[in-house]
Amino acid sequence: MSRWPEALGGERKVESYRKGGIEDLPPLPNDSKYEVITLRFAPNPDFVLHLGSARPAIINYAYKLKYEGLGKRAKFILRFEDTDPRTKRPLPEAYDAIKEDLRWLGIKWDEEYVQSDRMEIYYDIAKKIIGKGGAYVAAENTECTPDDWKRSKVTGKPCRNRDADPSVNLELFDKMLEGYYKEGEAVMVIKTDLQHPDPSVRDWVAMRIIDTNKYPHPRVGSKYIVWPTYNFSVSIDDHLMGITHILRAQEHSVNTVKQSFIYAHMGWEQPEAIHFGRLKIVGMTLSKTKLKALGIKWDDIRLPTLAGLRNRGGIQPEAIWNIMLQVGVKPTDATISSANLFAENRKIIEPRANRYMAVIDPVKVVIEGGITEELTAKLPMHPSFPERGFRVITLKPVDNKVTIFISRADYDKVGPGSVIRLMELVNIEVMSKGEDTLTVRMHSKDLESARKVNAPIIQWVPPDGLPIRVVRPEDLKLIEDVGGLAEPAVGQVANDEIIQFMRYGFVKKVGHDRFIYVHD
């Protein structure tokens, strides 16, 4: 059942051609034209990955695996796009945190680049493109000021430097590099089409000045003041790195048009671009801006960041993969419910999680009626895997009575005369219902008798149970369930282990008495 690449299973590859898996991804356009299918994931290291930003990482990597599975050469490149130290200031820790996220997802990259290390390359290409007459500089005190340039986009009339000899613009560009201009005083602009129906496409900015004394770049400090814009650095890098296919979100579709002018000026072949729609997960906030604005650490268990999810536990990377592959690469928006994610996750967790009994908001149950022998229950760790063993709970009578606890939810459902099966123990009949106790008597012992009267089977906890607390993260909030009691064996469960509290849900143990609710 491996739609899941090598991450968890070691050497498990893309061998299984299952419906809805990697192999079912539609072929990439013109795939046969390229010798090495080269894909990339290019995050801005200003935050960690979340469920939304993980999508392009997974999809692109999935295509690499798909083509390798087809016996074709394929490459996956990781590239950090950190060319804005001012408004999208990179977070120094984010570079490594993102790599950690990718590893968790089982993604391996063949090459890694950081754009702030490649500034000289961008300068070099900038000069080449100016030299070819494909770009010009708008600068103060010239015949084409930044304002003139802006105006030219509206009027459609080119400003002077646009048609000037490349040497003029080359000189101006050098002055930019030398620090002659301050922020806003000069920009290098790509010649596109001043009549283009989309104004944003008309002669767009490729290089601008950022005062890195004021806004030092976390990696290269104040070394550079001329910075490429997204479309410029991306075009250059995609070409230089041999990217053949770009799968990215729909918001980038105009960028493909903008970038086409660079490729035309340089005589390069443009990669194939495929855009997919937005992914919404109901009950989860996937806006990077909103998440950042919360001001809590990115790996907080309330967050839908991969780090948060990882920390919170429970949600397995395979489940995220399956969801992403199911949603695929359609250009339409997709709204999936967390129930979908949980359903995928349950498939993965269910066989792994051992079963235990716990009761939330415990209510005391006293079994009266002259019980002289101790009662024992033998509970399998997992009903589907008896080989995992059992544990035994023994109840000793005191004054011919035995006390146990059940959850208030179950207590609420019964009244005098009700017969209940205590899981793997005995069947009891309610005699009287007090405020906080249930007085019952032994009805019978075997399952059959319970079945005969259609008695509900419920979980219970002995008096020496372990007090527990369960918190459930729910869309940026943490809801704390009322206190509970778990059977003593839960004390032996290791931290970080995912177990199932029967008839309650899957939980992850995070402390000797603390649990995080995963899902039902």
Added chain:
RNA sequence: CCCCCGGUCGUAUAGCCCGGUCAAGUAUGCGGGCCUCUCGAGCCCGUGACCCGGGUUCAAAUCCCGGCCGGGGCACCA
């Protein structure tokens, strides 16, 4: 206002390019049953969709036009 891109069961997706095999498949959800000492898992059955209107055609979910609705873009952000 303008410029792109879309609209198939509640949700997600297949089919659309190359019209008939689609009274539309799958998954999840929901309802019911079986099984099981969990409200988990498994098995079975059921529910449920081609945005609207024209056109082309013997035939349209599939092609064309219009409308409506949704998303994205319109930064010296990425």
